[in-house]
Amino acid sequence: MCLHEPPAHLRTRGLKKARRKRVADKAAEAERDVLAKNAAMPESDRVPTGLLHSVVAASAPHLAR
Known part of the structure; x- marks a missing residue:
């Protein structure tokens, strides 16, 4: 492990955060x-x-996408 690389759990968390942002966008x-x-x-x-x-977005948001 290099000193300038973040630990694996932080990289994974960062990747998950980036994916959530892409999905939200x-x-x-x-x-x-x-x-x-x-x-x-x-x-x-x-x-x-x-x-x-409005009804679909409120009652079944996964269908409103």
């Missing part, structure tokens, strides 16, 4: 895409679609 981007597509719809479609997205 991807989820946030997907949410922005959904909201942008919803905003581009005609109002007659936008309202029910927005309500459906």
Whole structure:
């Protein structure tokens, strides 16, 4: 082990943290895409679609991605 390398458990923790950030960034981007597509719809479609997205996001967040 070199003195300038962090211990293995710290490297693993850092990799896990970076992965969580990538996953969170991807989820946030997907949410922005959904909201942008919803905003581009005609109002007659936008309202029910927005309500459906809100219900799914609240009750089953793993499906809202």
